[in-house]
Amino acid sequence: MTATTQHDSLSPLPNQTAAGADGADSAMHSPRRALDGLARSAANARSQAGAALGDLASGAGDLARDSARELRRYSLDARDGMVDRIRDRPLQAMLIAAGAGAAIAIVARALFSAGRRDR
Numbered sequence: 001m002t003a004t005t006q007h008d009s010l011s012p013l014p015n016q017t018a019a020g021a022d023g024a025d026s027a028m029h030s031p032r033r034a035l036d037g038l039a040r041s042a043a044n045a046r047s048q049a050g051a052a053l054g055d056l057a058s059g060a061g062d063l064a065r066d067s068a069r070e071l072r073r074y075s076l077d078a079r080d081g082m083v084d085r086i087r088d089r090p091l092q093a094m095l096i097a098a099g100a101g102a103a104i105a106i107v108a109r110a111l112f113s114a115g116r117r118d119r
Helices: 002-010 012-088 090-117
Strands: none
Touching: 012 090
Protein backbone atom coordinates (compact mmCIF):
# COMPACT_ATOMS: atom_id res chain seq x y z
CA MET A 1 0.00 0.00 0.00
CA THR A 2 2.84 2.29 0.65
CA ALA A 3 4.12 1.69 -2.82
CA THR A 4 0.76 2.60 -4.25
CA THR A 5 0.66 5.73 -2.17
CA GLN A 6 4.16 6.63 -3.24
CA HIS A 7 3.24 5.96 -6.85
CA ASP A 8 0.10 8.07 -6.53
CA SER A 9 2.10 10.94 -5.11
CA LEU A 10 4.53 10.73 -8.03
CA SER A 11 1.76 10.34 -10.55
CA PRO A 12 1.10 14.09 -11.00
CA LEU A 13 4.78 14.70 -11.79
CA PRO A 14 4.59 13.61 -15.44
CA ASN A 15 1.47 15.75 -15.85
CA GLN A 16 3.24 18.71 -14.31
CA THR A 17 6.22 18.16 -16.58
CA ALA A 18 3.96 18.06 -19.64
CA ALA A 19 2.14 21.17 -18.47
CA GLY A 20 5.47 22.88 -17.94
CA ALA A 21 6.60 21.95 -21.44
CA ASP A 22 3.33 23.24 -22.89
CA GLY A 23 3.79 26.44 -20.91
CA ALA A 24 7.35 26.80 -22.25
CA ASP A 25 6.14 26.23 -25.82
CA SER A 26 3.37 28.75 -25.26
CA ALA A 27 5.81 31.22 -23.78
CA MET A 28 8.12 30.81 -26.79
CA HIS A 29 5.28 31.24 -29.28
CA SER A 30 3.75 34.21 -27.47
CA PRO A 31 6.50 36.72 -28.44
CA ARG A 32 6.40 35.36 -31.99
CA ARG A 33 2.63 35.90 -32.14
CA ALA A 34 3.07 39.38 -30.72
CA LEU A 35 5.70 40.20 -33.35
CA ASP A 36 3.47 38.80 -36.11
CA GLY A 37 0.59 40.96 -34.87
CA LEU A 38 2.88 43.98 -34.72
CA ALA A 39 4.08 43.32 -38.28
CA ARG A 40 0.48 43.09 -39.50
CA SER A 41 -0.39 46.33 -37.71
CA ALA A 42 2.63 48.07 -39.24
CA ALA A 43 1.69 46.82 -42.70
CA ASN A 44 -1.87 48.10 -42.25
CA ALA A 45 -0.64 51.48 -41.00
CA ARG A 46 1.76 51.75 -43.94
CA SER A 47 -1.04 50.92 -46.37
CA GLN A 48 -3.37 53.49 -44.82
CA ALA A 49 -0.63 56.14 -44.79
CA GLY A 50 0.11 55.47 -48.45
CA ALA A 51 -3.55 55.84 -49.34
CA ALA A 52 -3.80 59.06 -47.32
CA LEU A 53 -0.72 60.51 -49.03
CA GLY A 54 -2.13 59.54 -52.40
CA ASP A 55 -5.37 61.34 -51.59
CA LEU A 56 -3.43 64.37 -50.37
CA ALA A 57 -1.34 64.51 -53.56
CA SER A 58 -4.44 64.16 -55.70
CA GLY A 59 -6.15 66.96 -53.80
CA ALA A 60 -3.09 69.20 -54.15
CA GLY A 61 -3.00 68.52 -57.89
CA ASP A 62 -6.68 69.36 -58.23
CA LEU A 63 -6.18 72.57 -56.24
CA ALA A 64 -3.22 73.58 -58.43
CA ARG A 65 -5.22 72.95 -61.62
CA ASP A 66 -8.19 74.91 -60.30
CA SER A 67 -5.94 77.80 -59.25
CA ALA A 68 -4.20 77.88 -62.63
CA ARG A 69 -7.56 77.85 -64.42
CA GLU A 70 -8.82 80.70 -62.22
CA LEU A 71 -5.64 82.73 -62.77
CA ARG A 72 -5.88 82.25 -66.53
CA ARG A 73 -9.50 83.36 -66.53
CA TYR A 74 -8.66 86.42 -64.41
CA SER A 75 -5.75 87.42 -66.67
CA LEU A 76 -7.88 87.01 -69.80
CA ASP A 77 -10.60 89.19 -68.27
CA ALA A 78 -8.01 91.84 -67.35
CA ARG A 79 -6.54 91.76 -70.86
CA ASP A 80 -9.97 92.07 -72.46
CA GLY A 81 -10.79 95.02 -70.18
CA MET A 82 -7.51 96.74 -71.09
CA VAL A 83 -8.09 96.21 -74.81
CA ASP A 84 -11.57 97.71 -74.49
CA ARG A 85 -10.19 100.80 -72.68
CA ILE A 86 -7.47 101.27 -75.31
CA ARG A 87 -10.08 101.10 -78.07
CA ASP A 88 -12.34 103.57 -76.26
CA ARG A 89 -9.56 106.10 -75.46
CA PRO A 90 -6.52 105.56 -77.71
CA LEU A 91 -4.90 108.96 -77.00
CA GLN A 92 -5.06 108.48 -73.24
CA ALA A 93 -3.64 104.95 -73.61
CA MET A 94 -0.76 106.28 -75.72
CA LEU A 95 0.07 109.02 -73.17
CA ILE A 96 0.01 106.49 -70.31
CA ALA A 97 2.31 104.14 -72.25
CA ALA A 98 4.73 107.00 -73.04
CA GLY A 99 4.80 108.04 -69.36
CA ALA A 100 5.42 104.50 -68.21
CA GLY A 101 8.21 104.10 -70.77
CA ALA A 102 9.85 107.36 -69.67
CA ALA A 103 9.68 106.31 -65.99
CA ILE A 104 11.26 102.94 -66.80
CA ALA A 105 14.03 104.66 -68.81
CA ILE A 106 14.82 107.04 -65.93
CA VAL A 107 15.01 104.21 -63.40
CA ALA A 108 17.15 102.08 -65.74
CA ARG A 109 19.54 104.97 -66.37
CA ALA A 110 19.86 105.66 -62.63
CA LEU A 111 20.58 102.00 -61.90
CA PHE A 112 23.06 101.72 -64.76
CA SER A 113 24.99 104.85 -63.77
CA ALA A 114 25.02 103.77 -60.09
CA GLY A 115 26.52 100.46 -61.16
CA ARG A 116 29.29 102.23 -63.10
CA ARG A 117 30.15 104.46 -60.13
CA ASP A 118 30.59 101.44 -57.84
CA ARG A 119 33.44 100.11 -59.98
